[in-house]
Amino acid sequence: MREEETVSDFINRHFKWFTLGPAAVLLLLLTVYPIINLFFMAASTITFEQAREIWTFTPMRNFQSLLDDEIFRIALWNTVLFALVSVAIETVLGLCLAILVSSVTAFKGIMRTVLIIPVLMPPVAIGSMWKLMYSHDFGVFNQFLTGVGLSPVNWTGSTALALSSVIIVDVWHWTPFVFLILFAAVEGLPREVIEAARVDGARNWDIVFKIIIPLLKPAIVVAVLFRTILAFKVFDQIFLLTSGGPGTSTEVVSLHLYKVFFVQNDLGYGAMLSLAIIAATIAFLLVGQRAGAAIGGKR
Template sequence: MARAEAMPLPDSMALAQAPASEAPRPGLSDFIDRHLGWFTLGPAIVLLVLLTIYPIVNLVLMAGSTINFQQGHEIWKFSLWSNLATLLHDGIFGVALRNTAIYAAISVAVEMVLGLGLAILVSSMRRGKGILRTLLIVPILLPPVAIGSMWKLMYSFDFGVLNQIVTGVGLQPVNWLGSTSLALMSVIIVDVWHWTPFVFLILFAAVEGLPSEVIEAARIDGAGTWSIVFKIIIPLLKPAIVVAALFRMILAFKVFDEIFLLTSGGPGNATEVVSLHLYQVFFEQNQLGYGAMMSVAIIAATVVFIWIGHRVSSAMGRL
């Protein structure tokens, strides 16, 4: 019989029977392939630790200490309970917290109504939609310094355009920024003018993404404009409305530049907010430990608020 031809061995078996000296050696490229994730994430992790985690840990340590400077050196002294007691008995912080809550609640409520109305109105336009959308977002493109200077001139008691209009109709000029009863509302008006376009952009994108078939079917069934808005459009926009309101509440709670430029917290404490009071404690009174304690309290309140907003958003998304 003829000898049967030897069948070729599979690659794996041939590799196994190959001499050890001929086995492929791992090189630099293999090492990079195995650790590519760490190479790409490493710089981001380092930046996260240096710019986020370390400052937070340092802020927490500062919150439980009193920090003084002697001969160019920091002197840390543990005073957690003292800082906490100062926070609880700080009357200005209570006033600032109340003003911040009023400021955020009123401004965000008005901005949500105006932003939603503008989003629905502009979305329903057939011509000029792009031009009007561009004009509406101009306020959020202006720097806060320019906005504060512009509105301070408009609110001027002697030569402001608002008092010129008031006196033009036979009324007495109004001290918009110098009255304890009007100063906070005057600043709220500036915030509404500044941030309504932000809400408009979010809700306008959401309105543009709504299914047109549902709205057209409602029109064919005889539904009026108001019925479509309140029974179809707004229910479908619930997740976007919650997101826009959450973002605006966070930004309104951190307001600083507009109030600092317009009133600096005055007259008295009429427009004092938590961020402005925190600035004064840190940089004017030089109470670093107590300022850190106040910062930790504000961060904790913000985290709780974000968690509540997330739960509300999830619940509304399941409806």
Template structure:
């Protein structure tokens, strides 16, 4: 009887999971398979009908000599490393400050979350005005302190850094929200015992808070790393990949290949390569973090 009940439980569990699995395959697996197949073809359009022509691995071979693709990968890596690190650090310390506040905590949370609630088009318009060389508020402040105004979005030395600042401002609330939820879920008795033993604030932070929060920190980091690699709207709205290739990121390069140049097969090859690179990077980050956690 027990064996029959277990078999029945497995059957109904599989039945209830089947719709979700089918939806996942329909919305995720099939598009990825089609993208991979498309990367081995060129597509011609005539009379509203697409014609696929096999190209073998020629698109992937061409990627090795594509300077724009190489530059966009390097820019994306630099952008992701600096932006995500800044957002994680700021989000963590904002969460610490918020948990230490007794009164007005709800107000602080609301204010800190405002940037992530704004649509991308509004963020682009706001920061483009702020970065304006002629009447932007940033150059007004720079002039007031006696420095020389800069063309923040038109100078190749400052354009990528300017977009990184916008991304940090935009996405720090995301890290703050996850860090805050993790901090508030930590057990109070551990911290009370540490305080009774005479541990200082920094000792508690280093030896208790950070180790307990490591899983949440890792999840937040991986989520933000994936989103940072997909950055598009900020680049599109503020610089359009320029000046030159100083803000050319991989999503914007793929957009050019797909929609501007109509090189669908080549753009698909770029997409597949980028997907593989992101997967390798995330696996490496997770493995490194787990190794450090196990050794410590």
């Protein structure tokens, strides 16, 4: 009896470790170990000979390659430009849609369902669909232009238009994501404040800019943070629409990383690129967190 009580006491004292242990082991195997291995890869030159990996410790080679990589600098600029423009447009459109849909009384559920359809579609299907729509010969956009007497446009084959064309696709795809976040925030706003403003004679324009938007600032920060992180990692749409071309006009860091890893088979430099991208993402998160805390403190 005493032995049974001892075992029971032991289990009760260490119950949290029994429950958290498997998750901790899984976290170590799937997160910590790959990150440690990534650091070792970034400090090595990896070659393949006779079906074997040969690791040579060259800590400065990959770092110097990162500093000398002109394509990476172009890809980083394209990624930043893509993220800034697409997220800005998506935030404005998502906010406008959230306010408009929240203000209607009839068919609100149907409107919300229709608006979120793009974000539910697989990125591969979206890329294939828009590639057909952008087609120079039989795409719907050029069919419309020729129908009104204008010349067809090379939407994805022109260095001047390719990135803008990809941004349009991203805006169509991800504006519903921003809309969902902000719509939930708008629905949770205190209605008595808005009604009191109406009673005091405030116009709709004043209510939106002086009451609704200031109250939505924390939700807007969250939406912008999430969307910027996802935009910084964009890959599938660009890979399907332009593959980084023409030239390097739509080359982004994730696509460049893919080419280094799987086309050039330079695993060491690819690991260094991965660490650079992770560092940039963490830096953005820290800045965004400080900005969000500052905005939240001003409420």
